[in-house]
Amino acid sequence: MADKLKIGWIGLGKMGIPMSANLVKAGYPLKVYNRTKEKTKELADQGAEVADSPKAAAEGQDVVVSMISDDSALEAVSIGPGGAFEGAKSGTIFVDMSTVSPGASARVAAEAEKKGIKYLRAPVSGSTALATAGTLTIFASGPKDAYEQCVEIFGKMGQKSFHVGTGEEARYLKLVLNMMVGLTSAMVAEALTFGEAGGMDWEQMIDIVNNSVVASPLVGYKAQILKDRNFAPAFSATQMAKDFDIALDTGRINKVPMPMTSIIRQFYGTMMATGKGDMDFFGLLSLMEELAGMKK
Ligand SMILES: NC(=O)c1ccc[n+]([C@@H]2O[C@H](COP(=O)([O-])OP(=O)(O)OC[C@H]3O[C@@H](n4cnc5c(N)ncnc54)[C@H](OP(=O)(O)O)[C@@H]3O)[C@@H](O)[C@H]2O)c1
Structure with a gap:
């Protein structure tokens, strides 16, 4: 469908693989990046395009999602050299669904603001079984309009989503x-x-x-x-x-x-x-x- 959001996906670990696979199943065009490239195979086999860097995964996308381990990984894939913020144009929505600190998240928010990127913090409740079933609970904070635009993709990964504030509340x-x-x-x-x-x-x-x-x-x-x-x-x-x-x-x-x-x-x-x-x-x-x- 022409009006499907184009999604860049960063991080194919225990959670990232089943969550992104649910988006591919729902018909979204996905461009995926993982630091360890072998782990992109499962998604490539399902039809996702593979990118060589977070920057490349973000280029030309409407929404970029990251699901990575921790603070340093978040900063590396977003605001670091070769990160998604180098590839994303102004107006792109960047959604981080990992569990990270409010402090690191605020540093990413400050860079997003400078570049006109709409930043949603959207961590999840539920583990790998619920990620596979697409029944996570997702709570997001950040710009309300960006949240509204992402509700449909959250609906493919989770059974409930909530908007809980405009800053670091979700963290x-x-x-x-x-x-x-x-x-x-x-x-x-x-x-x-x-x-x-x-x-x-x-x-x-x-x-x-x-x-x-x-x-x-x-x-x-x-x-x-x-x-x-x-x-x-x-x-x-x-x-x-x-x-x-x-x-x-x-x-x-x-x-x-x-x-x-x-x-x-x-x-x-x-x-x-x-x-x-x-x-x-x-x-x-x-x-x-x-x-x-x-x-x-
Ligand atoms: N597992 C759960 O039940 C669960 C539930 C809710 C929330 N969470 C949270 O969700 C996040 C992901 O969890 P997970 O279980 O999927 O973790 P995981 O299996 O350990 O996967 C971590 C991912 O982060 C990537 N990564 C780590 N450091 C990186 C760096 N410096 N640069 C680029 N990529 C990097 C890894 O790439 P490589 O493949 O190259 O290592 C991998 O794709 C974590 O914040 C976790 O706390 C997990």
């Missing part, structure tokens, strides 16, 4: 959610280890938790991996440590005490130091079991 909201998600894993790990030591049947205990007042969508998604102790990462302990660090740094700047986040950051750090950093963050259970002398 804060994402950290609010990940603090609670990361603390939930620690709470579950400690309590289940306690129950296990008391002789509870493992699977029955998880089923009952999921039918109790503390049941939640998150604990429900993780029930099977807890039962199987299969901690292949949807979102790794190292990634959660990154988000806790961003939250703690931002809390320090804003003078907000965050005692629980500080303590649980130490457990994700211990996972990284003991070879568990690439496990799913719910693998914190296996660390707790080891600390309790119940090595599995």
Whole structure:
């Protein structure tokens, strides 16, 4: 269709591949870039054009989306040399959907302003399974008109999207959610280890938790991996440590005490130091079991 938005896509990791594939499936012309070029094959096979740099991915596009790991990656692919801002014309919408700090995001916003680029911060809630199903929750902050123009593409990647402000609000909201998600894993790990030591049947205990007042969508998604102790990462302990660090740094700047986040950051750090950093963050259970002398 002639009026489909032309989209440049930067970052084909665990989330970027399924999210961009949903746009290709929906018929959008996509030009994709990934630092490690081999990872573009899956999208190229589905019909996407491959670009050699973020700048090239942005050239001639209406919207450029990035889904990359962290602050330094965001700055490299947007405002760095050969970045998207060198290729994007004034009026292009740049949407970053990663989890990054409000500080780095504000530096990108300042450059976007200078170049007339409309910058949306649009992080997502939901992991790889929801990205594949196209049922993420997306919350964006930035210019409202740019958000309105992107609602249709958000609808291909997510089941709900929200406009939450015109500045860094979405960055804060994402950290609010990940603090609670990361603390939930620690709470579950400690309590289940306690129950296990008391002789509870493992699977029955998880089923009952999921039918109790503390049941939640998150604990429900993780029930099977807890039962199987299969901690292949949807979102790794190292990634959660990154988000806790961003939250703690931002809390320090804003003078907000965050005692629980500080303590649980130490457990994700211990996972990284003991070879568990690439496990799913719910693998914190296996660390707790080891600390309790119940090595599995
Ligand atoms: N996984 C989840 O469940 C989940 C859920 C919600 C939000 N998030 C957030 O979404 C973002 C992406 O997560 P993910 O799980 O897809 O991460 P990932 O699998 O580790 O992929 C990271 C991507 O960033 C690229 N990248 C890293 N450093 C770069 C640099 N300096 N220059 C250019 N590209 C660079 C990587 O390229 P290479 O392939 O070359 O390494 C890769 O494409 C993160 O901010 C994460 O916190 C993740």
